[in-house]
Amino acid sequence: MRTAELTQGVVTSRDGTEIAYYKTGQGPAVVVLHGSMESARSHTLLAEALADEFTVYLPDRCGRGRSGPQRPDHGVHAELEDLEAVLTVAGADRAFGVSAGGAVVLEAARVLPGLEQVALYEPAIVAEGEPHREWLARFDQEIARGDVAGAMVTSMFGFEMAPAFLKVMPRGLLRRMTERMMAKEARQAGADAITMRQLAPTIHGEGIIVAELAGTFDNFRTVDAEVLLLGGTKGLRGLEPGRATLEKVLPHCRRIEFDGFDHGSSSDPGGVNPTGKPEAVRRIAAEVKSFFKKQS
CATH class of the missing domain: 3.40.50.1820 (Alpha/Beta hydrolase fold, catalytic domain)
Known part of the structure; x- marks a missing residue:
């Protein structure tokens, strides 16, 4: 291509x-x-x-x-x-x-x-x-302490993006799944790639x-x-x-x-x-x- x-x-x-x-x-x-x-x-x-x-x-x-x-x-x-x-x-x-x-x-x-x-x-x-701002304080706290995976889970629910089957999963499991996904992406990313971990802080905006x-x-x-x-x-x-x-x-x-x-x-x-x-x-x-x- x-x-x-x-x-x-x-x-x-x-x-x-x-x-x-x-x-x-x-x-x-x-x-x-x-x-x-x-x-x-x-x-x-x-x-x-x-x-x-x-x-x-x-x-x-x-x-x-x-x-x-x-x-x-x-x-x-x-x-x-x-x-x-x-x-x-x-x-x-x-x-x-x-x-x-x-x-x-x-x-x-x-x-x-x-x-x-x-x-x-x-x-x-x-x-x-709708509660569009309520989740931002928790998101900011997670980003500040380096818990990017936790912040992404917070934003997923804050934006109401989570499908029904994820809503019944324990939050800790979702966080671990997100961390593994980001780690896999980082391993496979090229030198000039912009990764999920790098982009995560922009979710606040x-x-x-x-x-x-x-x-x-x-x-x-x-x-x-x-x-x-x-x-x-x-x-x-x-x-x-x-x-x-x-x-x-x-x-x-x-x-x-x-x-x-x-x-x-x-x-x-x-x-x-x-x-x-x-x-x-x-x-x-x-x-x-x-x-x-x-x-x-």
Whole structure:
């Protein structure tokens, strides 16, 4: 399989944080914003599928890869500034976002000028009133004492990502399973790989983003951009009601649900996405490409 040829660049966000990105392809610019426990390189297969007709920018959201750290007041506002910096250097009026990155892209379509088309895969926008912040204190304590596996278990339940069979398992067993998974990934990782252990601290920021945007569905009635809203029938169950609501409130929205696809289906296989399949990425990319080409 051919791998996309990526060049590197850096842009400075409004607060001075450096945001690194990869770039590939030719044609109108598209910015791809990755999701939780991912980095810029998590969507190289998607970028490759778009690169024959679009110039694809793959930024590392702050705290990942070559980008600067998350600032103490990290939240949606900081993410919007970082994304705006990349959109500006790219000259892009199109963006694709996944999970928390998808939530940021949709908020950007609401508040930033210039975005005309956005494609979203399972954006992490949920109902108001759910306990989105309650788990963060425990998560932070576990990270601070080096218990990364325990923190990841905490976040899994905090984000309501745990399937039913895991909810009845002892927490200690889940922690040991997670530790073994991270150790295996570290042994197999290449020299430039960004591992789960390295990415784990950024989960706090994802929790803040989900909490800040929870219950804001009515705000998106003012979005002028065309929206392609994507998800999978085996995706995160807690995010499906949000897609159903967004489909109703967004003025210019087309929704597609892929049969059998899960939350990681738009991302490269490996790491935290062991069930990923290249053919799923290609199917999603084909829909995204067709959607973006309507404006070309």
